[in-house]
Amino acid sequence: MYLDKLTLKNFRNYQNVELSFSPQVNVLIGENAQGKTNLLEAIYVLAMTRSHRTSNERELLMFKQETAIISGEVERKLGKLKLELILSKKGKKAKANHLEQARLSQYIGQLNVILFAPEDLSLVKGAPSVRRKFIDMEFGQIDPHYLHNLSQYKAVLKQRNKYLKQIQAKKTTDLVLLEVLSDQLAAFGAEIVVRRLKFLAKLERYAQDIQKDITQSKEKLTFEYESSVTGVMDKTVEELYQKMRRYLTENSKKEIFQGTTLYGPHRDDVRFLINTRNVQTYGSQGQQRTTALAVKLAEIELMRDETGEYPILLLDDVLSELDGDRQTHLLKTIQNKVQTFLTTPSLSEVTRQLINDPKIFKITQGK
Numbered sequence: 561m562y563l564d565k566l567t568l569k570n571f572r573n574y575q576n577v578e579l580s581f582s583p584q585v586n587v588l589i590g591e592n593a594q595g596k597t598n599l600l601e602a603i604y605v606l607a608m609t610r611s612h613r614t615s616n617e618r619e620l621l622m623f624k625q626e627t628a629i630i631s632g633e634v635e636r637k638l639g640k641l642k643l644e645l646i647l648s649k650k651g652k653k654a655k656a657n658h659l660e661q662a663r664l665s666q667y668i669g670q671l672n673v674i675l676f677a678p679e680d681l682s683l684v685k686g687a688p689s690v691r692r693k694f695i696d697m698e699f700g701q702i703d704p705h706y707l708h709n710l711s712q713y714k715a716v717l718k719q720r721n722k723y724l725k726q727i728q729a730k731k732t733t734d735l736v737l738l739e740v741l742s743d744q745l746a747a748f749g750a751e752i753v754v755r756r757l758k759f760l761a762k763l764e765r766y767a768q769d770i771q772k773d774i775t776q777s778k779e780k781l782t783f784e785y786e787s788s789v790t791g792v793m794d795k796t797v798e799e800l801y802q803k804m805r806r807y808l809t810e811n812s813k814k815e816i817f818q819g820t821t822l823y824g825p826h827r828d829d830v831r832f833l834i835n836t837r838n839v840q841t842y843g844s845q846g847q848q849r850t851t852a853l854a855v856k857l858a859e860i861e862l863m864r865d866e867t868g869e870y871p872i873l874l875l876d877d878v879l880s881e882l883d884g885d886r887q888t889h890l891l892k893t894i895q896n897k898v899q900t901f902l903t904t905p906s907l908s909e910v911t912r913q914l915i916n917d918p919k920i921f922k923i924t925q926g927k
């Protein structure tokens with residue numbers, strides 16, 4: 561798929577722009593603070609209905625404005641798709657082919673994007689929550705059931721944590737509601753973990769090949785799912801549900817004591833290993849960067865597998881962070897296959913030669 565046209569109204573520093581893109585590589589060139597990242601962010605928000613860099617959606621509205629509109633025309637195998645997202649202080653509305661979408665989980669996934677920015681190094685180096693967020697965002701795009709179960713899970717988790725605190729504070733002694741919430745949590749949790757394992761196994765295979773390629777077979781990349789509930793591998797949803805259910809019952813005293821839910825996918829993590837050693841603790845800066853890149857590029861292939869089409873790729877200031885070989889590998893991988901948006905303060909002649917017929921946009925102060 562590719563994004564053919566994009567219109568922005570009052571989004572960040574873009575008052576009114578209409579752009580039409582190349583199905584291949586689009587290069588956004590500009591000095592600092594001109595609006596390069598803002599443009600990538602707009603595409604990301606159009607796809608995901610939320611920003612990758614802020615949870616405060618008011619920041620997306622141009623200063624002193626009440627409403628922002630992002631709309632785009634996407635070319636997919638099935639035909640043209642018109643997406644529109646209207647952001648205001650009161651909330652947001654999403655439309656696909658002029659029809660307002662009742663649920664955002666239905667809207668997400670129609671335009672698939674993968675974003676890679678320097679801070680993605682934290683995918684390897686950062687806290688478990690960074691990896692969970694990555695998994696949830698990426699898998700949520702390819703599987704609406706995943707997204708649905710996740711939002712249900714989060715809602716129940718919030719309720720359960722609140723209730724655990726009430727019991728802890730002795731505001732209630734009724735354990736029946738806790739049982740009901742544990743049951744629901746285990747049911748949604750099992751669906752989430754089973755899907756995570758399935759997608760991670762596929763992602764691992766692709767990432768392994770890419771890592772091999774970039775390192776000339778010197779490095780074998782593997783993933784390890786670290787679950788807060790032991791023995792989750794190769795289980796059916798039903799088996800896992802029973803298991804989680806038992807965990808929550810057996811550990812309820814501990815959870816009441818701590819006033820929070822200690823077991824479930826919201827506490828899980830994924831480890832990346834190179835030649836069986838944890839990249840987070842033992843990897844060099846370069847290895848960590850390559851691993852993050854391999855995982856992201858693998859995501860492109862996974863999405864194509866699951867949706868039948870390549871997603872679009874957003875690369876924010878990534879080239880400057882990679883050495884020559886890795887730049888070449890990246891640009892070769894995407895060439896002629898994935899629509900790419902690439903931001904950079906300047907384009908060197910060498911890089912330019914690697915990119916096949918790029919469409920270049922010069923950005924100055926949101927224009």
Ligand code: ATP
Binds near residue numbers: 591598905
């Ligand atoms: P860099 O090369 O430094 O990453 P950039 O071109 O990616 O720069 P952006 O982050 O896209 O820069 O844009 C930053 C500019 O957008 C800043 O000047 C900022 O003041 C402006 N800006 C951010 N949010 C808003 C907003 N809500 N309304 C108007 N302008 C905004």
Ligand code: MG
Binds near residue numbers: 597
């Ligand atoms: Mg930027």
